[in-house]
Amino acid sequence: MLGLYVHIPFCAAICNYCNFNRGLFDPALKARYVQAVLQEIRAAGDGSPADTIFFGGGTPSLLEPDEIAALVSACRDAFALATGAEITLEANPESVSEDRLAAYRAAGVNRVSFGVQSFDDAELRRLSRLHTASRAELAVTEARRAGFDNVSLDLMMWLPQQSVSAWLRNVDALCAIRPEHASVYMLELYPNAPLREEMARAQWSLAPDDDAAEMYLQGMERLEKGGYTQYEISNVARPGHESRHNLKYWQDGEWLGFGCGAHSTRHGVRWKNVASTEDYVGSVTAGARLITEERRLSREERLEEALFTGLRLAGGIDLGDIQKRYGVDVWARYRSDLLPFADEGLLVYDVGSLKLTRRGMLLAHEIMTVFISSAVR
Numbered sequence: 253m254l255g256l257y258v259h260i261p262f263c264a265a266i267c268n269y270c271n272f273n274r275g276l277f278d279p280a281l282k283a284r285y286v287q288a289v290l291q292e293i294r295a296a297g298d299g300s301p302a303d304t305i306f307f308g309g310g311t312p313s314l315l316e317p318d319e320i321a322a323l324v325s326a327c328r329d330a331f332a333l334a335t336g337a338e339i340t341l342e343a344n345p346e347s348v349s350e351d352r353l354a355a356y357r358a359a360g361v362n363r364v365s366f367g368v369q370s371f372d373d374a375e376l377r378r379l380s381r382l383h384t385a386s387r388a389e390l391a392v393t394e395a396r397r398a399g400f401d402n403v404s405l406d407l408m409m410w411l412p413q414q415s416v417s418a419w420l421r422n423v424d425a426l427c428a429i430r431p432e433h434a435s436v437y438m439l440e441l442y443p444n445a446p447l448r449e450e451m452a453r454a455q456w457s458l459a460p461d462d463d464a465a466e467m468y469l470q471g472m473e474r475l476e477k478g479g480y481t482q483y484e485i486s487n488v489a490r491p492g493h494e495s496r497h498n499l500k501y502w503q504d505g506e507w508l509g510f511g512c513g514a515h516s517t518r519h520g521v522r523w524k525n526v527a528s529t530e531d532y533v534g535s536v537t538a539g540a541r542l543i544t545e546e547r548r549l550s551r552e553e554r555l556e557e558a559l560f561t562g563l564r565l566a567g568g569i570d571l572g573d574i575q576k577r578y579g580v581d582v583w584a585r586y587r588s589d590l591l592p593f594a595d596e597g598l599l600v601y602d603v604g605s606l607k608l609t610r611r612g613m614l615l616a617h618e619i620m621t622v623f624i625s626s627a628v629r
């Protein structure tokens with residue numbers, strides 16, 4: 253079934269490390285944007301079955317609950333939304349209240365994902381986030397009171413000046429709150445990020461070091477002790493609470509993205525909408541072409557993607573499935589390139605599957621290049 257992604261590009265402030273497609277909240281532009289996305293969804297609707305909707309951003313919780321309700325209804329009208337479809341809203345802790353969360357729940361949202369990033373106020377300030385640790389904890393309590401039984405939290409590791417023990421305190425704080433799902437990411441610094449300049453001025457390490465590896469390994473262990481199972485390089489969940497939407501990206505699935513900069517992949521074709529919010533609204537309103545990039549993936553490219561996204565999963569690549577879908581014996585084809593990684597204990601080949609060990613996950617990008625054809629390497 254299809255996954256439906258809806259991009260909401262507005263934020264109350266711009267964080268000093270962020271490289272997403274987002275801009276400052278502007279109520280008039282937001283109202284026009286929601287109308288444009290509704291129009292795009294209606295135009296794309298073909299009644300195909302879909303079982304997830306994901307409101308990502310930016311900060312989707314800056315939309316009013318009635319706007320989210322209208323977007324969910326448009327998806328329901330345009331596609332055959334499965335009973336029990338997973339409907340996720342990304343939210344920032346400072347932008348919600350119990351009433352607002354209850355209204356999102358009434359609008360059909362059944363999973364909320366909070367961008368917490370840290371439970372340490374000094375770390376949050378360094379990231380220029382608007383919330384505090386206690387506000388984040390309260391947001392989860394409010395979500396529970398509002399009826400959410402599927403809550404995810406994002407945490408970032410290897411923050412400026414963060415020690416391994418400080419990171420583990422964040423993990424402990426997360427476990428104490430008991431969300432059903434958590435995503436843990438390493439801070440990535442894009443070239444012109446203001447935070448990067450601050451870090452350079454303060455002479456903090458700019459490249460992930462041994463501490464970063466320890467944070468990952470010990471953090472994952474602690475999450476496991478807390479009752480979570482790692483199912484993807486950066487994601488853990490309590491049983492049955494894996495993100496069904498994100499699994500489509502890693503399991504060679506199909507999805508449609510709506511809104512500015514949204515990507516879609518369907519029937520072997522990948523395309524991307526125009527990135528600027530103003531241009532997007534202008535194009536939809538004028539009935540002009542929204543797509544800026546579009547290309548048909550060759551069979552070989554689809555195979556490569558299935559392999560390197562599949563390797564992100566803790567369960568690894570299902571080799572039988574790949575053989576069935578692409579007619580390729582993966583181990584026979586890549587054996588000589590993969591063996592050195594297997595010998596170093598970074599990769600495990602078992603009958604029927606190929607998966608990274610946790611240490612291998614730290615070097616995932618390097619290992620995945622094996623699957624990228626020499627032409628693009």
Ligand code: SF4
Nearest residue numbers: 263266267270309310
């Ligand atoms: S709230 Fe999220 S999307 Fe918005 S600026 Fe901060 S990190 Fe970026």
